[in-house]
Amino acid sequence: MHDIRTIRENPEGFDEALARRGAEPIAARLVALDERRRAIVTELQTGQARRNEASKAIGAAKAQKDEEKAQSLMAEVGALKERLPRLEAEEREVSEALEAALDALPNLPYADVPDGSDEAENELVATHGEKPAFDFAVKEHDAIGPALGMDFETGVAIAGARFTLLRGGVAKLHRALGQFMLDTLADEHGYEQVVPPLLVRDEAVFGTGQLPKFAEDLFRTTDGRWLIPTAEVSLTNIVRDQILSAQALPLRFCALTPCFRSEAGAAGRDTRGLIRQHQFEKVEMVSITTPDQSEEEHERMTGCAEGMLIKIGLAFRRMKLCTGDMGFTAARTYDLEVWLPGQDRYREISSCSTCTDFQARRMNARFRAEGEKQSRFVHTLNGSGLAVGRTLVAIVENYQQADGSVAVPEVLRPYLGGIDRLTPAP
Template sequence: MHDIRSIRENPAAFDAALARRGLSPVAAGLVALDERHRALITEAQTGQARRNEASKAIGAAKAKKDDATAASLMAEVAALKERMPAIEAEEKDVAAQLKAALEMIPNLPADDVPHGAGEEDNVEVARWGTPRGFDFTPREHADLAPALGMDFETGARLSGARFTFLRGDMARLHRALGQFMLDLQTREHGYEECNPPVLVKDEAMYGTDKLPKFAEDSFRTTDDRWLIPTSEVSLTASVMGELLDESALPVRLTALTLCFRSEAGAAGRDTRGFIRQHQFEKCELVSIVRPEDSEAEHQRMTRAAETVLERLNLPYRKLLLCTGDMGFGARKTYDLEVWLPGQNAYREISSCSNTGAFQARRMNTRYRVAGEKKTEFVHTLNGSGLAVGRTLVAVIENYQNEDGSVSVPEALLSYTGGMSRLELRR
């Protein structure tokens, strides 16, 4: 959510920042709504003050037996009483219009975000690892994994497209990956482990910028709760409405949860295989920090996600997303793309975003500056550390053997009970 005061003070700068996202100017319309809203508030306050003043004057006029003045004042009070509900109703309507307009406008990009229209304009800033050379033609996971326990047919029969039933050692490897990620982020990177709800209210989804714009991309229950699209929602909203002490910052939270996405906005993409599912697990990273610390925290968070890939010896590249490819709530985003030899391509496995005060303003989450009376909005950040299913795909493709088996990365052996290879199921 944007601060209407900053738009009012510098509308040209606001429109210029939106133009970098490829959007048309909107500041003039917002400022006009804001001016009308403030004028209505002033009119309502002035009218109420005059009504109170006139009411007192009526008593004084009657005491003096000044019937003409009393009658005039009574007529004025009656007129104000009749007019006030209309003013108050219009004020509420204009306020709702302004709020609805502001909540549909994406975050403004940071100054160092490259300008671009789409993913082709993202900037590669680093690569790690060398893709493995195979002495056979590597296969895609969708062709290789069914014989190892990735059961697409049963998942589809039970729940429909984009659901998968994992069996045996495949399920065990998936669990091992999640536990490995969670342990790494808590033990080495200082994130506090959480086990949050996966059903949340409207307020949590709204505060983390998932509503109202992306309602159709999420699943809603019959009692009007939402299945979280990511535990970013639960973790970030855990400080919703709070006034934090500066000494409590930074707050760093992580959770390994199920996530649910209807993928309404991704029709036709990655329908084959295990990359884009309606139900998946993810190790999420969330940070709540002071504004002056958010850029350094963004680098730190991204590094925490990179460490998972490096420990698993999975080659990847790091991209700085351009203005046209960033998410709605992000002011700056790094994507990590892992190498998939079966596809002969890098594919997204983590996205780490700094949202600045965008979510905090929607959640009304502030902190009290030490030694001062003033309060400020916190900055919030979120990232994947990592998406478990996509990491499973990367392990399968990078560690595949010519006989169709898959070796288990050394870093996971203590989590698999010594299981060192996925073998073909009989």
Template sequence: MHDIRFIRENPQSFDASLARRGLEPLSARLLKLDEERRTLATELQQSLAKRNEASKAIGQAMAQKDMERAEALKAEVAALKESLPALEEKEKQAGAALDAALAAIPNLPGDDVPEGADESANVEVSRWGTPRDFAFTPQDHADFGPALGLDFEAAAAISGARFAALRGGVARLHRALAQFMLDRQTGENGYEEVNPPLLVRDAALYGTGQLPKFAEDLFQTTDGRWLIPTAEVSLTNLVREQIVAEDSLPLRFTALTPCFRSEAGSAGRDTRGFIRQHQFEKVELVAICRPEDSEAEHQRMVKCAEGILEALALPYRKVLLCTGDMGFGARKTYDLEVWLPSQQTYREISSVSNCGDFQARRMNARYRPEGEKATRFLHTLNGSGLAVGRTLVAVLENCQNEDGSVDIPAALHPYMGGITRLEPR
């Protein structure tokens, strides 16, 4: 959500930032809606004041035995009472129209975010690790994974496309990865583990920016709740409508949860394999902090995600997203992309975003700086630490052998009950 006061004071700057996002100027339209709302609010306040003054004057007139004036005042009050509901509704509708317009506009990009229309303008920041030099042609996980227990056919018969059933050693490896990530983020990186709700109300998704714009990408239940597309929704909303104590900041939360996405906008993309599923698990990272700390917190969160890939010895690169490739709620985003031998390219495995106060304004999440009476909006950040399914794919492909077996990374050995290699079934 955007601050209308900022837009009033900086319309040209606001439009310039939107232009970097590839959007047309919107300040004039927003300010017109704001002026209509403020005019109606002033008219409503004046009418209420007139009603109150007239009501007091009635008693004075009657005390003075001026019945003619008292009756005239009563008629004035009656007329005001009759007109007030319509005026209140107009003012309410004008406020809702302004809020809806503001809610549909993406976050403004940070000054250090590169400008560009799409992913071709993203900037590679660094690389870690060297892709393995295979003595054979590495296979796609979708081809050799079924022999290890990656069952697409049974899942499709049960649920349709973009679902998978994990069986045997692959299921164990998937669980090991999830537990390793969660232990690392809580034990070494200081995140508080949370087991959050998977079903949320409209307000929670509005707070983090998925609603109203991205409803088609979500699954809704018969009672009107929504399945979370990521634990970011539940974790970030832990501070909604709160004034957080400054000395408790930063708050750092992590959760391992199933995630559910309809993938409405991804027709034809990654139809094979385990990369793009309707249901998947992810270890999410969320941080809530003071505005002056959010850039440092962003860099810290990226490091926490990178540490998982490095511990698993998976080659990856870090990319700073351009203005045209960032998510709706982000002001700055780094993607971590892991190397997939079968595709001979890097694929996204984590996206870590600083949202500034964009989400906090939608959630009314604030803190009170020490020694000040006024409150300020918090800054929120989120990222994957990591997507478990995509990490499973990366391990399978990077650690595969010519006979179809897969060597388990050493970091996962304590979680595998003595299993160090997956063998074809």
């Protein structure tokens, strides 16, 4: 959410920043709504004060037996009693229109974010690792996986398209990946592990920006709760409606959770395999910082995700997303894309975003520095650390062997009781 005071101070700059995200100019409308709202509030306050003053004066006029003045004051109070409710209703209507317009606007991009309309215009920042070489014809994970326990047919039979059942060794590897990610973030990078709710209220998904604009991307229960599309929702809302001490920041949380997405805009995309599912597991990182900490934290968070890919031994690249490819709440996003030899391309495995105070305003999450009376909004950041299913896909494709088996990366073997290879079922 945006600060209307900032928009009033620089409407042209606000429209220019929004235009970089493909939005039409709206500052003039927002300022006009705000001016009307403030004018109504002023008129309300003046009218309420005059009503109270005139009501008191009626008694004084009657005590002085000035019936003409008393009648005049009574008529004035009567008119105000009719006028004020109409003003209150108009103020609510204008305020709701202003809030609805602000709620629908995305965050403003940082100056260093490249302009562009889609992923083709994202900026390559760095490439890490060597792509593996094979002396046999490589396969995609959905061709290798079924013999290892990726049961696509049963998943679809149970739940429909975009659901998969994992069995046996590949299920163990999937579990091992989640534990490895959590242990790395907690033990090496100081993230506090959290087991958060998977069902949340409207306020929570509004706070992190999924509502009201992206409701169709979510699953909703019959009692009005929402299944989380990412643990970012639950973790970020930990600080909702709080005033934190600046000395306590940054706060860093991580969680391994199922995530649920309707994939409403993904019809026909990645219908095979594990890449795009309605239900998947992901380890999420969330940081709550002061404004002057958030830039360094964005680099740190992205580095945490990169470090895990390096430990697993996967080649990847860091991309800076262009204005047209960033998420609604982000001011800057780095995507980490892992090399998939079966697909002969890089695919996203992590997104790390800094959201400035955009989510904090929606959640009313603040901090106060020592010695300061005025509180300020925190900055929030979130990142995948990592998407478990996509990491599993990357391992299956990068560590595939000619006989159909898959070598287990060394860093994961302790989580599998020393198993160093997944072998196809006979």
